[in-house]
Amino acid sequence: NAGVTQTPKFRVLKTGQSMTLLCAQDMNHEYMYWYRQDPGMGLRLIHYSVGEGTTAKGEVPDGYNVSRLKKQNFLLGLESAAPSQTSVYFCASSYTGLAIEAFFGQGTRLTVV
Amino acid sequence: RKEVEQDPGPFNVPEGATVAFNCTYSNSASQSFFWYRQDCRKEPKLLMSVYSSGNEDGRFTAQLNRASQYISLLIRDSKLSDSATYLCVVNAGNNRKLIWGLGTSLAVNP
Numbered sequence: 001n002a003g004v005t006q007t008p009k010f011r012v013l014k015t016g017q018s019m020t021l022l023c024a025q026d027m028n029h030e031y032m033y034w035y036r037q038d039p040g041m042g043l044r045l046i047h048y049s050v051g052e053g054t055t056a057k058g059e060v061p062d063g064y065n066v067s068r069l070k071k072q073n074f075l076l077g078l079e080s081a082a083p084s085q086t087s088v089y090f091c092a093s094s095y096t097g098l099a100i101e102a103f104f105g106q107g108t109r110l111t112v113v
Numbered sequence: 114r115k116e117v118e119q120d121p122g123p124f125n126v127p128e129g130a131t132v133a134f135n136c137t138y139s140n141s142a143s144q145s146f147f148w149y150r151q152d153c154r155k156e157p158k159l160l161m162s163v164y165s166s167g168n169e170d171g172r173f174t175a176q177l178n179r180a181s182q183y184i185s186l187l188i189r190d191s192k193l194s195d196s197a198t199y200l201c202v203v204n205a206g207n208n209r210k211l212i213w214g215l216g217t218s219l220a221v222n223p
Contacts, residue, residue: 033211043157043200043213058210090156101147102211104156 002026006091006105013081013112021076021108023091031094032074033058033102034066036087043090049074081112116140116212119201123218130191134217136184136201143212145204146177148186150197151216157200160186191221 004025013019023032034046035058045058049068063085065077074093078085091105119136126132138146146163161168163175163184174187184201201214 040215042215045210048210100145101159101162102157104158106156107154 004091004093004103004105006089006108008108009106010109011111013078013110015082015112017081018077018079019081019110020078021089021091021110023074023076023093023105024072025074025093025103026072027093027095027103028071029093029095029103030071031096032068033092033094034064034074034076035090035092036060036085037090037107038087046076046089081110083112086110086112115214116205117201117203117214119199119214120217122216123220125220125222126191127222128191128193130221131187131189132191132219133188134186134199134201134219136186136214138182138184138201138203138212140203140205140212141179141182143182143203143205146175146184147202147204147211148173148175148184149200149202151200152197160199188219191219193221193223195219196221 007022033048035043044060047066049055052071055066067075089108092102094100094102116139148160149157150160151157163177167176172189176185198216198218200216203212205212
């Protein structure tokens with residue numbers, strides 16, 4: 001089973017460039033999440049989605065946009081990358097948002113120079 | 114006060130030792146509690162859910178104290194393969210989001 005798949009796994013961007021991170025899950029989960037993880041900061045929620053066609057802001061949404069056009073995919077976009085967005089990005093999904101295990105992708109290591 | 118706080122760590126223990134991690138949470142409306150494990154440069158994975166009555170899975174025991182808003186994880190007979198960061202996670206009330214602690218690093222030494 002593929003579970004949650006993120007692409008790309010690594011990327012280096014120049015300041016001001018844009019990119020899209022793709023997350024795909026094959027578990028028919030309703031909920032999907034984008035997190036970033038930085039040293040000393042833990043996992044912080046960027047945006048999340050409670051179902052196809054819906055998105056909502058998390059703790060640190062500024063500088064990011066998301067879309068959930070299909071249930072299985074959750075896209076994270078950086079319109080104009082900044083060095084402060086250098087981080088490890090994790091996508092996760094869960095069947096519901098309550099009391100349920102979240103399954104994570106393998107992460108995307110993004111460096112903005 | 115942070116919503117979820119964990120022991121600062123790191124913990125360095127010999128193989129075979131028993132080690133305990135603690136976690137406190139601030140939202141008394143929290144309904145669900147978990148311990149996740151994260152290996153270096155890998156994604157977090159669920160280790161175990163934490164139930165009010167306490168639960169055990171092999172060498173791992175998790176306990177919840179709602180009155181004190183406190184969660185614990187006990188690892189008995191530590192193995193080298195237990196070396197990882199352990200993340201305390203709380204589902205905060207009705208907002209359907211998970212609140213993550215910063216994690217406690219464990220190194221089990223031969």
